Amino acid sequence: MSQIKSLADLRKKREEIKAEMDTRIKAIDPENHVQIKVAMATCGIAAGAKEIMEFFVEQLDRRNIQGVVTQTGCMGYCYAEPTVEITLPGREPVVYGFVDLKRADQIIEKYIKEGELIDGIIPVNYETIDSKE
Amino acid sequence: MHLLVCGGTGCHASESDAILWNLRDELEAKGLSDKVQVILTGCFGFCEKGPIVKVMPDNTFYVQVKPDDAQAIVEEHIIKGRKITRLLYHDPKTKEPVGDSKHMGFFKKQLRIVLRNCGFINPENIDEYIARDGYEALGQVLSEMTPEQVIEIIKDSGHRGRGGAGFPTGFKWEIARRNKSDEKYVVCNADEGDPGAFMDRSVLEGDPHSVLEAMTICGYSIGASKGLIYVRAEYPLAIHRLQVAIRQAHEYGLLGKNILGTDFSFDISLRLGAGAFVCGEETALIHSMEGHRGEPTIKPPFPAESGYRGKPTNVNNVETFASIPVIILKGAEWYKRIGTEKSKGTKVFALAGKINNVGLIEVPMGTTLREVIFEIGGGIRNGKKFKAVQTGGPSGGCLTEKHLDVPIDFDNLVAAGSMMGSGGMIVMDEDDCMVSVAKYFLDFTVEESCGKCSPCRIGNKRLYELLNHICEGKGNVSDLDRLRNMSLVIKDTSLCGLGQTSPNPVLSTLDNFMDEYIAHVRDKKCPAGKCKDLMEYYIIPENCVGCTACARVCPVNAISGERKEIHYINPEVCIKCGACMEKCKFDAIIIR
Numbered sequence: 141m142s143q144i145k146s147l148a149d150l151r152k153k154r155e156e157i158k159a160e161m162d163t164r165i166k167a168i169d170p171e172n173h174v175q176i177k178v179a180m181a182t183c184g185i186a187a188g189a190k191e192i193m194e195f196f197v198e199q200l201d202r203r204n205i206q207g208v209v210t211q212t213g214c215m216g217y218c219y220a221e222p223t224v225e226i227t228l229p230g231r232e233p234v235v236y237g238f239v240d241l242k243r244a245d246q247i248i249e250k251y252i253k254e255g256e257l258i259d260g261i262i263p264v265n266y267e268t269i270d271s272k273e
Numbered sequence: 274m275h276l277l278v279c280g281g282t283g284c285h286a287s288e289s290d291a292i293l294w295n296l297r298d299e300l301e302a303k304g305l306s307d308k309v310q311v312i313l314t315g316c317f318g319f320c321e322k323g324p325i326v327k328v329m330p331d332n333t334f335y336v337q338v339k340p341d342d343a344q345a346i347v348e349e350h351i352i353k354g355r356k357i358t359r360l361l362y363h364d365p366k367t368k369e370p371v372g373d374s375k376h377m378g379f380f381k382k383q384l385r386i387v388l389r390n391c392g393f394i395n396p397e398n399i400d401e402y403i404a405r406d407g408y409e410a411l412g413q414v415l416s417e418m419t420p421e422q423v424i425e426i427i428k429d430s431g432h433r434g435r436g437g438a439g440f441p442t443g444f445k446w447e448i449a450r451r452n453k454s455d456e457k458y459v460v461c462n463a464d465e466g467d468p469g470a471f472m473d474r475s476v477l478e479g480d481p482h483s484v485l486e487a488m489t490i491c492g493y494s495i496g497a498s499k500g501l502i503y504v505r506a507e508y509p510l511a512i513h514r515l516q517v518a519i520r521q522a523h524e525y526g527l528l529g530k531n532i533l534g535t536d537f538s539f540d541i542s543l544r545l546g547a548g549a550f551v552c553g554e555e556t557a558l559i560h561s562m563e564g565h566r567g568e569p570t571i572k573p574p575f576p577a578e579s580g581y582r583g584k585p586t587n588v589n590n591v592e593t594f595a596s597i598p599v600i601i602l603k604g605a606e607w608y609k610r611i612g613t614e615k616s617k618g619t620k621v622f623a624l625a626g627k628i629n630n631v632g633l634i635e636v637p638m639g640t641t642l643r644e645v646i647f648e649i650g651g652g653i654r655n656g657k658k659f660k661a662v663q664t665g666g667p668s669g670g671c672l673t674e675k676h677l678d679v680p681i682d683f684d685n686l687v688a689a690g691s692m693m694g695s696g697g698m699i700v701m702d703e704d705d706c707m708v709s710v711a712k713y714f715l716d717f718t719v720e721e722s723c724g725k726c727s728p729c730r731i732g733n734k735r736l737y738e739l740l741n742h743i744c745e746g747k748g749n750v751s752d753l754d755r756l757r758n759m760s761l762v763i764k765d766t767s768l769c770g771l772g773q774t775s776p777n778p779v780l781s782t783l784d785n786f787m788d789e790y791i792a793h794v795r796d797k798k799c800p801a802g803k804c805k806d807l808m809e810y811y812i813i814p815e816n817c818v819g820c821t822a823c824a825r826v827c828p829v830n831a832i833s834g835e836r837k838e839i840h841y842i843n844p845e846v847c848i849k850c851g852a853c854m855e856k857c858k859f860d861a862i863i864i865r
């Protein structure tokens with residue numbers, strides 16, 4: 141290990157390490173970041189949720205968006221899988237159904253970046269295990 | 274994704290290491306090692322339900338995980354994205370599983386400043402501490418502030434010592450700074466002798482660098498170049514983590530000569546204590562570090578004038594130190610907004626006893642006992658009734674129902690007849706006998722008194738004997754006055770804080786539970802049914818059907834009665850083993 145010789149050095153080092161701990165640091169206050177929940181129960185995975193989730197993880201990074209991608213259990217919309225729930229900071233969650241790579245791309249470009257609703261919204265009337273008190 | 278595996282003392286003891294390795298093996302086998310990191314952290318505070326595994330970023334909180342569960346966690350949660358319901362925490366009231374830590378009552382009302390990194394970072398990796406703004410406060414202090422400015426911030430913040438007495442930290446530092454000397458010392462008191470307390474241990478195990486950073490800041494402020502941590506040898510994991518942390522800080526130049534390229538140099542070493550309660554008292558602690566007997570001496574002189582090796586020495590508690598870097602970074606104004614008028618910031622408590630969520634918690638000063646016990650603690654176990662809560666350990670007192678809405682802070686607890694102490698909090702229910710509780714604490718003090726002065730050495734022993742007498746049913750009403758008088762004399766005439774506070778559990782139970790004492794001495798009854806000598810097993814004639822089940826299990830043939838007729842227990846013969854009560858299917862046998 142090399143010595144840290146000044147406050148500026150320390151700060152530089154911190155920025156380097158922080159990137160690695162990103163997943164954890166954002167989880168402290170998810171409400172301040174874009175939260176993307178991909179439904180990953182059997183139905184979701186069968187319908188390709190896994191690829192969608194990986195796409196989000198990769199693309200957020202590449203497009204420089206501060207976001208947290210997590211998975212949830214079945215949201216009860218098996219007919220519309222893969223489903224993805226997006227929560228923008230300070231807004232109510234929105235669920236998109238039948239998300240393929242093309243729609244995922246639109247979700248990032250239009251909804252997450254611009255805040256513009258796009259097609260494919262399913263009315264939210266469920267309670268996930270996450271929202272239970 | 275990150276999997277955080279608790280490596281605190283509690284979880285460590287229940288095989289969290291094996292969980293860690295199994296998780297790594299599973300991930301390796303599934304080719305996920307580079308996508309999912311497994312990190313060993315400090316205590317989450319939920320030790321009783323340990324070992325804990327937390328999944329980030331979704332904050333899923335798995336409890337009582339076994340090494341064999343690693344496969345399920347990887348296959349179900351990581352690969353398929355399904356939370357494993359059986360490993361989730363189940364709400365004690367609704368019995369429903371709770372999906373993540375943000376929705377657990379235990380964590381909701383907590384505010385974590387001291388424990389900010391416990392259960393979040395790997396305590397054996399200085400990089401993770403740095404990523405959480407670690408050593409930034411030290412950097413700013415050394416390059417941008419004078420010692421006076423630092424002391425001014427701490428004074429202004431209203432921060433008070435967490436070792437028990439609540440002395441304002443900034444003022445303590447100022448006195449140590451003013452005392453001129455060629456050498457000064459910074460001492461961290463990690464003796465933590467209260468029975469059941471493990472606040473300091475968790476901080477040292479979970480976030481050792483926060484203490485090292487704060488001690489270095491203190492050294493700069495008072496003009497010391499040497500720091501000592503007095504930690505009990507019974508804390509091997511804490512000692513190990515401190516040693517690792519000190520080594521890593523040296524390698525980065527954050528301890529040692531010319532820290533961060535400035536002309537300030539500071540070093541820290543450990544001193545192991547043998548684990549005597551009285552050695553937590555600062556003068557005794559200093560004598561012990563010097564190789565003398567761990568006995569207190571009269572103050573003044575205070576350590577700030579003449580402490581370790583006769584030099585000005587600043588002694589602070591672990592938790593007191595752990596808040597310092599945050600106060601520097603966020604400022605006095607921010608800190609002052611947390612807490613009550615005269616007690617700022619947060620306090621860590623070790624919540625124990627008859628409560629659903631036993632564990633380590635941190636709340637803002639001013640949180641009420643009710644919030645702590647019924648919201649964070651999840652209420653009393655098995656639906657029993659709350660009776661009392663002991664704060665301040667063996668030096669504190671019992672508080673009751675009428676104190677539940679008292680906002681917890683240094684002064685309010687004293688006004689209510691107890692004290693903050695180091696943060697032990699033991700909850701008692703209707704089955705606890707308060708005379709026995711007082712006896713339990715006295716037993717501890719008698720054991721731990723250093724014996725230097727007679728009121729403490731002899732007086733506490735007499736108090737204990739008297740309490741024992743009462744529990745055995747040999748007491749009489751005049752004993753209660755003797756208890757009180759003796760308590761007051763011991764308090765007034767003992768030399769150190771141990772003797773000055775040891776009668777508090779007696780006095781507070783006398784004040785709050787006089788009827789229970791009276792029941793013991795006058796009616797020879799223990800209302801809680803705890804004092805063996807005062808209980809009587811009794812068969813309720815109306816309920817007894819004469820099944821003879823009880824008579825058959827009684828090891829001493831104390832039960833008489835014919836088949837299908839009412840049975841009777843002979844109290845002279847009964848040895849109070851309870852076997853008959855367990856056997857009776859008709860709830861006919863009671864303790865009275």
Ligand SMILES: Cc1cc2nc3c(=O)[nH]c(=O)nc-3n(C[C@H](O)[C@H](O)[C@H](O)COP(=O)(O)O)c2cc1C
Pocket residue numbers: 433434435436437438439440442445462463464465466467550551552553554555556588589590591593594695769770771
């Ligand atoms: C019998 C006795 C035991 C004590 N035990 C501890 C202890 O375990 N840890 C601690 O920090 N302070 C303990 N103290 C308080 C210390 O004497 C001292 O006040 C404290 O370390 C100062 O630190 P603070 O200003 O940060 O609170 C004890 C005091 C007495 C009288």
Ligand code: SF4
Pocket residue numbers: 551568569721722723724725726727729730767768769770771772773
């Ligand atoms: S009060 Fe007790 S512990 Fe303190 S010096 Fe006297 S005998 Fe020792």
Ligand code: SF4
Pocket residue numbers: 810823826827828829830831832842846847848849850851852853854
């Ligand atoms: S308590 Fe034990 S000794 Fe007493 S009557 Fe019941 S079985 Fe017999």
Ligand code: FES
Pocket residue numbers: 279280281282283284285315316317318319320321323324325
């Ligand atoms: S030791 Fe694991 S939660 Fe405390």
